[in-house]
Amino acid sequence: MTDIPKNDPDLVPTHTTAATSSVALWVAQHHGVPVQQCSLIRRGLNDNYALRSVDGTRYVARLYSIRPRGDFNVDFEIALLAHLVSRGASVAAPVLAVDGRTRVPLQFPEGPRALALFRHAEGVTPDALDEFELTGRTLAHIHEAARDYAGPSSRYVLDGHHLAGKTLAYLKAYPELGEELLETYSRLVQRLVEELAAAESGLTRVVCHGDTHGFNNHVSTDAAGTKKTVFFDFDDAGPGFLAYDLSVLPWSYLFRKSLKEPDDALRERWTHYLRGYRAGGGVVSEQDLAALPLFVQLRHLWNLGEAAGRLHHWGTNSVPLDWLHKQVDVFEAWRGLELRA
Structure with a gap:
């Protein structure tokens, strides 16, 4: 048998x-937290570990992945x-x-990455109205609390370039994507x-969470029966x-259910969501x-771009060519969405 070079x-x-044992050691070394148990939650845009x-005490450690959008936004986050x-x-x-640092730089085989630690958000994702x-x-x-934020600036603004413009560059690098479809996405x-x-001059601006799809906040109930929710994962946050920020929740439901228009369940959820916001x-x-x-479409395009920009990691199966063709009709259908609860 031929020896395989190391x-x-x-x-x-x-x-x-990274192995969970490595993450546990890094957290103990850099954050002073003696870890009893560590498990991988998921590999996604970043790698998240439960500790x-x-x-x-429960924590979540995040290993930021190298992404085409640029350097980590963790200092702002x-x-x-x-x-x-x-x-x-x-x-x-x-x-x-x-030592007071917001992130711990780590050298991985693919390049520099960063480690950050957060308190665990108790509870489960929202389900009841x-x-x-x-x-x-x-x-x-x-x-409201973010209005007077005056710390480090975000590396990006959630504007047309960030939500739509970058996606086109990612699609241009997609293998075997024909000129006709590329031109369709360009238009x-x-x-x-x-x-x-x-429209933007008349729109309200806030510091966006950026990923408020209903799975980045957990709801828990205390002994008295009072519910509270905690938001987490502000990696996509920025001025916008x-x-x-409001559109991401209905987009998530439409996307997951493969709907071209809201159903009764979404209308009920949206009504209560907007009522709560007010x-x-x-x-x-x-x-x-x-x-x-408009923003439901922009969110869909941004999400499509995040997958198309990570073919080196996720592969073309994360955004198949036939699916890209089908989304043209989805964008057109969503132009007429009715979300005025």
Whole structure:
């Protein structure tokens, strides 16, 4: 049997999944938390690990992955979370390293990555209608608490270029994507960016969470039966539009259910979500509501781009060519969405 060289000079790694034992050691070394148990939650845009310390405290460690959008936005994310915590907003608090750093730089085979630690958000994802109302109310509190944030700036703004423009570049590198389909997406990007440019002067601006699809906040119930929700995963946060942050929840439902228009379940959830946002002090203008179909499309394009930009890691199966063809009709159908609850 021929010996296999330990280090093949032709091997170019694209993504490394760290062993749970490594993450436990790094957290103990850099954050001073003695870890009793560590398990991988998921590999996604980043790699997330659940940890339990010897005293029973639960944490989530995130290993930021190298992404085509650019360098990590973690300094902004951690500073924003610390600000929100100081304002009493219900978010998963960051845990700084023992030397005060927001992130720990680590050298992986594919390049430099970063480790950050957060408090675990107890509970489960919202399901009942009152939980969607609570989610909306808490998001309003977060938006209000972020108004006077004055820490490090975000590396990106959730504007037309970020949500749509970058996707076109990713699609141009997609293997075997024909010129006709690429031109179709080019026209789609142009339309969406132009529509946003025409509407943006009348839209409410906030510091967006950026990924409020209903799975980045957990609802828990205390002994008295009172429910609370905690938001986490602010990796996609940045200055942007209220209508975008609100649109991500209905987009998620439409996307997961492969719907071209809302069904009764979505209408009920959306009604309670928006009611909760307003009850929490959030003001949603008619212009914001009118822009929701536009932002549902922009979110879909952004999400498509995140997958298309990570073919080296996720592969073409994450965004198949036949699926890309089918989405052209989806974008067109969503232009007429009715989300004015």
